Amino acid sequence: xxxxxxxxxxxxxxxxxxxxxxxxxxxxxxxxxxxxxxxxxxxxxxxxxxxxxxxxxxxxxxxxxxxxxxxxxxxxxxxxxxxxxxxxxxxxxxxxxxxxxxxxxxxxxxxxxxx
Amino acid sequence: xxxxxxxxxxxxxxxxxxxxxxxxxxxxxxxxxxxxxxxxxxxxxxxxxxxxxxxxxxxxxxxxxxxxxxxxxxxxxxxxxxxxxxxxxxxxxxxxxxxxxxxxxxxxxxxxxxx
Numbered sequence: 001x002x003x004x005x006x007x008x009x010x011x012x013x014x015x016x017x018x019x020x021x022x023x024x025x026x027x028x029x030x031x032x033x034x035x036x037x038x039x040x041x042x043x044x045x046x047x048x049x050x051x052x053x054x055x056x057x058x059x060x061x062x063x064x065x066x067x068x069x070x071x072x073x074x075x076x077x078x079x080x081x082x083x084x085x086x087x088x089x090x091x092x093x094x095x096x097x098x099x100x101x102x103x104x105x106x107x108x109x110x111x112x113x114x115x
Numbered sequence: 116x117x118x119x120x121x122x123x124x125x126x127x128x129x130x131x132x133x134x135x136x137x138x139x140x141x142x143x144x145x146x147x148x149x150x151x152x153x154x155x156x157x158x159x160x161x162x163x164x165x166x167x168x169x170x171x172x173x174x175x176x177x178x179x180x181x182x183x184x185x186x187x188x189x190x191x192x193x194x195x196x197x198x199x200x201x202x203x204x205x206x207x208x209x210x211x212x213x214x215x216x217x218x219x220x221x222x223x224x225x226x227x228x229x230x
Contacts, residue, residue, distance in 0.1 A: 009127065009129070011126040012125050102224055105217065109220070115206055
């Protein structure tokens with residue numbers, strides 16, 4: 001099997017001591033979509049996810065990371081909107097960095113090993 | 116979020132140019148189970164998978180890796196049995212090594228980054 005025609009793919013996630021997923025692709029996608037869409041309801045719609053389901057997942061992210069991830073602003077003509085807290089943005093950015101480093105390293109390890 | 120209470124987890128798989136999975140946890144599990152059980156039928160039973168389904172997946176592994184993965188011996192009092200070819204054993208072993216190296220490296224990268 002020639003590795004140069006093959007590619008390695010990685011998925012990463014972070015768990016707490018209880019084995020619960022704290023952050024992974026799913027959580028990142030939710031945070032990034034809220035950041036891009038500007039509200040939970042718009043993000044839920046964009047991800048074809050129920051509002052309650054997304055809300056529940058956000059609560060879990062907050063519980064498990066111990067961080068507030070959203071700044072919610074109520075009311076106004078456009079209805080409520082939400083933005084990520086600065087610490088949530090840093091967390092998302094750092095997760096992406098870790099993911100990229102692991103990917104790069106995985107490619108290096110894979111190229112060095114002929115399957 | 117203190118990383119020392121958290122752990123990073125990785126999943127890896129190998130794709131060909133068409134985006135088909137060539138080897139991943141599922142394929143490895145099948146090969147390892149056949150190796151341990153000594154036959155496709157015993158492995159299928161152990162994995163609660165249909166014989167045809169397992170057979171189909173084995174054919175795909177052979178097609179996509181370009182390797183024969185099984186030596187099949189027919190008949191005898193115990194019925195047919197199957198063992199992995201030497202090259203399939205090497206492939207399984209190398210995949211495990213790549214996985215372990217990527218895991219170790221992921222842990223190192225994770226410890227160096229405070230989420």
